[in-house]
Amino acid sequence: MSDAQAHAVGTGDTDPGRSAVPTTSSGPGPTSASAQVVVAATDLAATVADQVEAGGRFAGLVATARPDGATTLQALLVRAKDVAVISAALPPGAEHYPSLTPTVPAADWYEREVHDLFGIVADGHPGLDPLVLPLPHGTVRPRPGGPGGPGRVLHPDTAPLPAEVAGEGLFTIPYGPVRSGVFETIEYLVETFGEDIPSLRTRVHYKHRGIDCRFGALGLDDAVLLAERVEGTASVAHAAAFSCAIEQLAGVTVPRPAQLLRVAHAELERIVNHLDSMVRHCEGAGQAVANARLSTHKERLLQLRSRLCGHRFGRGVVVPGGVSGPPSWPVDTTLSDLERLERAVRSDVGALMVTPSFLDRLRKTGPLPPQVVAEHGAVGPVGRGSGLAADVRADRPANPYRTLGFEVAVARDGDALARQHVRVTEVRQSFHLVRQALDELGEELPALRARPGTSQHAAAGHGPGHEWWTPAVPGDGIAVGAVEAPQGELLYLVEVAGGRLARVKPRCASFHNLALFPAAFQGDIFTDFVFIEASFGLSPAGAAG
């Protein structure tokens, strides 16, 4: 048995408290217990296929380089009560394993990513094209998890993609990397006759920042700051998912007030992200007034967040073990500001959802059939818009979602309008959750009702022994942190060895769902592009890594 295998077994079996289901839930909200299974690399595809057959949802494939040159492949499977990690070791020098994609198509992009970062080939994969890092053949690969990394800048091969389909009158539009307007960088290669789009391919490598390797160079305290910057529009979710994994490894429970404050920030983040998607819809549909109104509400919510914690995106709030401190704005004032904003959002969104010229652009646009979504295991509003009722907050509810009460928003039609309906419902629920969380905080800790800077407010206190955080020192092992980010389920695979972070792998909903993007173009025309993209609501930063 190689070291890598021994390590993986060790993390599962040595600690009696962590045998089959090694960890208990804690943290911001939903966390996941993770069970670990070790198989031979040749059996990985079959084992994963069996798990999917048994009702598991394939949620990612992660590779980790070991100091001795070996590589561990870890498949993530979301089951009813936990996330299973199925590990297989490849000895040093081994560069092949049987591909998962023929039996589990959702593994497609993950195997391409592993190939880009490690040079490891999935035998039998239908098309192992570069995705996140197109390197010329024979270049050294970054191999995250291993010692150091390449130590120099790797220059990607940026040659344009060859055309995929041929025919008279067919032309290719590379939409990106520099796009028309203020967008994140991504390249869509659209092949079209002018209206219909028979082929669409996505390349995300322009934004690839080597986040995986950067995590390996950081200490525990700094890693949470990097997590906030993996997908900057979902900073709170990322910090919470990372912290959740660390808390499992440390065996600590987050104090209730910190859980509540995390929920308040996470749900505010969801509201602004959903509003952003709606603003982009309005922009595309030429709804100038709705666009102006909703972008004003979004801005006011960002300002409210900055009053609450000093940062418009909630950075610096979530730390492993809790939150960094009490809210920096009186809870009562926040609640009344929030009530005003909620009324305004509800009124404008309500008007938008009965405006025919808006609805007509979304209805039957970008349809995703339920079977496609179910087979891929799409997450977030993309999955829920096609009837897949998966939401970490309800599926694996940890405190405080368990006590606050929450119902999954689902729509059946699978089009952009269905995804919009999901977001409308979720915005309403999120306002409710923020209110409940802040109400309870104000009741438990009346000092938070006072203005910051006063002595009553100071009594709310900082630091260990108070309500805001417990020290979280992780033991060695592997844990999977999970939260429902605005884009969908966010998983953090965290491995600690010898007290340092051996591997941190964020599995962003943006990466998982973006693979499904071309599937939404069945029968749609070029002018629908903006709606399909906005209704997916993904961040290229999260997808590129």
Add this chain to the structure above:
Amino acid sequence: MPWVTRGLSDGIVTTRYPRRPDGYGDGFRGAVRTVDPSGGDAEEAAAVAAVCPTGAIHVDRAGVRLDRGRCILCGRCVAERPDRFAFDPSPEVAGLTRASLVVGADGPGDASELAEARAALARRVRALRRSVHIRHVDAGSDGAAEWEVNALVNPLYDVHRLGIFFTASPRHADLLLVTGVGTAAMVEPLQRTFEAMPEPRVVLAAGTDATSGGLVHPTYATGGGVGDVLPVDVWVPGSPPSPFSLLHGILLGLGLLDDRRRAAGGTSSGGPR
């Protein structure tokens, strides 16, 4: 209520910045400033510098210097060393030279170098003062910076009132606004966008990532900001840079800040408090 009356129902919500200060200062972290920039012994110097996760703090015998171009505003220095650092609520943090972003002991860089940069830029941009078109390029941001850039056209900031517009084509653009760490794959698209722009042109590095690489740099895929790829004229720190910081940077780069304030009878200092 029909949309047309809905659109009028809140009156004017737009800030009057830069003619008048804005009220958006409450709890806002614009930047970090040094409270006590005096130096210390070697042990103290090492302890103070070690607080920062991005190496923005430099301490020697001359004193404490903080490079806002490296600062990601995590607030760790303020929390751990309130005797030396504090948050500054003013979002007016942009600078015309990289050195001018360093605050603390010795002041903000070399004054003559800064004056020279300001004069050279003013000569170049004279033709752009009444109408400016901006082309944005993301060179590896975390996604938040694009939200902040987009916010500039929402009714609260509404930069159209200042003659500032966003354009899709680099051929129509006067100002190149770059976000992100400068990934290896974006070097070529960035340079091509820049070369497609007509003269005179201004380059603005938006955010700490674009300025220095921030916390993400160094990796095998990143450069330390976009300064090595493009001739940057304006540096706007921030993680991400807030809309007011961006607006301040754009106006500073075009030499419009002082004019606008003089026209309003205001002063040339003081932020949107």
